[in-house]
Amino acid sequence: MAVRAIEAVGINKWFGESEPRTHAVKDVNFEANFGEIVYVVGPSGSGKTTMLSMISGILRPNSGTVKIEGTEIWNMSADALADFRLHKIGFVFQDYHLFPRLTTAENVAIPLVLQRRDWDESLAEARRDLEVVGLRDRAQLPPVKLSGGEQQRVAIARAIISRPDIMIFDEPTASLDGETGRNIVQFVREHLLSDKRCIVIVTHDSRIYEFADRILRMEDGRMTGVERSQLNAQ
Amino acid sequence: MPPMSPRLEPGILRIAYKLLVNDRPKFVALLVGITFAVFLMIEMTSLFAGILLRSSSTVINIGSSIWVMDPAVQTVANTIPLPNYVLDEVRSIPGVKYAVPLYSGSALLKLRDGTYQAANVVGLDDTSLVGSPQMVSGNIQDIFAENAFIAVEDSEFYKLGNPHIGTEFELNDHRGRIVALARVASSSLFGVPTLYTTYYRALQYIPNTRFTISYVLVEPKTAADVNTIKARVAADGYLALTRDEFMSKISRFYMYQTGIGTNMLLMTLISFIVGLSISGQTFYTFILENIDRFGALKAIGAKSHELVSMILFQATFVALTGYGFGVGLCALIIWLARAHLPDYAAIITFPNLGLAFAMVVVIAASSSYFGVRRVLVIEPFDIFRG
Incomplete structure (x- = not known):
């Protein structure tokens, strides 16, 4: 049986030491396979982001297990888990979180620099990935000189530069107009998805549902249902 | 996944350097703060050193190996006839x-x-x-x-x-x-x-x-x-003192039995506090402005000690650069002053430089301490949560 990209079983997360505690994620099971794009949708406060953080090795669950490629990540030490994220997971944050004082290429190169790769080699790699996302000619500009869609592409280039097996997108279209958002997700589907990669996207944006292989719905901290995307329905 | 050694690669420090120097307004504010703090600290202590040296001018100029005097003599000028x-x-x-x-x-x-x-x-x-x-x-x-x-x-x-x-x-x-x-x-x-x-x-x-x-x-x-x-x-x-002992005795008198030492120390402390305030606040603001990005780095896979190294490197770099500028500025001012004012007594000594350096280290350490604390407590989850 093929190893799943992500497999979470019975994960719970609550905030606060004593009652009344906020139970953000309640006994959730989640799985994602290589070669698919999985959306997690649901209203604000439903626990999507908390769940995403737990399955990506950022937030420790109070109970339950999370395996990535068959490895139980929450048994690792903090440094080992950081290394694991650095090599295995690419993050695209909602607000991009690009350094305004670095050039676009330097921002993209950061994961390789953290992997202790040579500076010039990292920048060269960053320029190649900027070409992949169509921003080769923006390499020397600071991110603040770019449009929202372009900054999103820079964040994607930063996420893919370490060739991660798993990519995590947090509301990738939230700051973009409809057409740019669709273009971005279409680009992700066409250029980044492969048999060896799994992509998880948390979103509110129903306009991009067509690009998902599976859509999971969360409400009130629970996984309430599975929606087939229009793409799969066709 | 290759094993990672705890060794710090210069690439991370290069990012830290670029984050610092590319933020021109803050970098300049930090440099100006530390430069002037160092300048004032060295200027004050140099003036004091110059005064102390001149207070022993007769001892220096006569150059005798041993001086015999009445034990009650405090300075070379206040003689008690033998x-x-x-x-x-x-x-x-x-x-x-x-x-x-x-x-x-x-x-x-x-x-x-x-x-x-x-x-x-x-x-x-x-x-x-x-x-x-x-x-x-x-x-x-x-x-x-x-x-x-x-x-x-x-x-x-x-x-x-x-x-x-x-x-x-x-x-x-x-x-x-x-x-x-x-x-x-x-x-x-x-x-x-x-x-x-x-x-x-x-x-x-x-x-x-x-x-x-x-x-x-x-x-x-x-x-x-x-x-x-x-x-x-x-x-x-009676009292017999070597040349150096006599000079030390005179210096102790001016340091502890006149207001000169207290006033100079006070001015030096004020300079230190001014430098600490300007640099500390500016550096902390600099860290706060980038706190989300430091959190993003943590999420991507940066370890806490790497982020701490970045901050310490930034603080050290700005402190040493400011120290260098401060020493240079002080040397220039003293040189100019002595060229035009023959009475000008300031003299830069190694202890002065050492004292100012120690104070700059304290400024850098204090400034980075609060930044490090913020960076260590930021959780990558906070970045997701917005």
Whole structure:
């Protein structure tokens, strides 16, 4: 049986030491396979982001297990888990979180620099990935000189530069107009998805549902249902 | 996944460097803050060092190895005359190569234009002229001529009306005549010109107390004899100090028994606090502005110690750069001041530089401490949560 990209079983997360505690994620099971794009949708406060953080090795669950490629990540030490994220997971944050004082290429190169790769080699790699996302000619500009869609592409280039097996997108279209958002997700589907990669996207944006292989719905901290995307329905 | 060693690669520090220097307004504010703090700290302590040095100018200029004095003497200027037998007593100590009297006192001169000017008069031993200054013009032997005085061309020289050889003046109704011009290693602290003459002429010209020897200057036969001489002098109820000990005694007096030390220390502390406030606040703001990105780095896979290294590197870089600029600025200002103000006393010493460096280290450590704390508590989850 093929190893799943992500497999979470019975994960719970609550905030606060004593009652009344906020139970953000309640006994959730989640799985994602290589070669698919999985959306997690649901209203604000439903626990999507908390769940995403737990399955990506950022937030420790109070109970339950999370395996990535068959490895139980929450048994690792903090440094080992950081290394694991650095090599295995690419993050695209909602607000991009690009350094305004670095050039676009330097921002993209950061994961390789953290992997202790040579500076010039990292920048060269960053320029190649900027070409992949169509921003080769923006390499020397600071991110603040770019449009929202372009900054999103820079964040994607930063996420893919370490060739991660798993990519995590947090509301990738939230700051973009409809057409740019669709273009971005279409680009992700066409250029980044492969048999060896799994992509998880948390979103509110129903306009991009067509690009998902599976859509999971969360409400009130629970996984309430599975929606087939229009793409799969066709 | 390759194993990661704890070694820090320069790439991370390069990112830290670029984050710092590319934020021009904050980088400049940080540099200005530390530069001026260092400048003020070194300037204050240099002024103090210069004052202390000048307070011992007579000791430096005479250059005797051992000075015998009354134990109550606090500074070289406040002499307590010694009885003549002290000179004989010292000369009788085994291990003394020679011992000579020195007169040091103040006098009021009446210059050719009728104005009065206070001066310090140094009376050298008539037979040996031990402690004589370096001649600029004229001959040291001319000091034995009638009414002869040697004027010192230091920063106070102009107060004598810029005399030349042959210039005459009155000292206590005695005629005085400049027979030579000399230079000394250190100018006086007290803003009065200095005249050299012979010991006995000084006694003749200047009203004196019952005892007349200001100091007995002693040269030991060997370095090993110093302690013996000191012990014998102490047994007679007097004090023998080496040149360095005497200078330290004078410095301690100015540091602890006058307001100079307290005031200088206060100004240095104020400079330190100003530097700490400006730099600390600016650096903390700099960290706060980037806190989300540091959180993003953590999410991507940066370890806490790498982020701490980035912050410490930034703080160290800005501190050392500011320190360098501060030292350079201080050296430039002191050089310019000394070129135009001969009385300017500041002198940069290694202890001054060390003190300022220590204070800069404290500034950098304090500034980075709060930044490090913020970076360590930021959770990558906070980045997701927005």
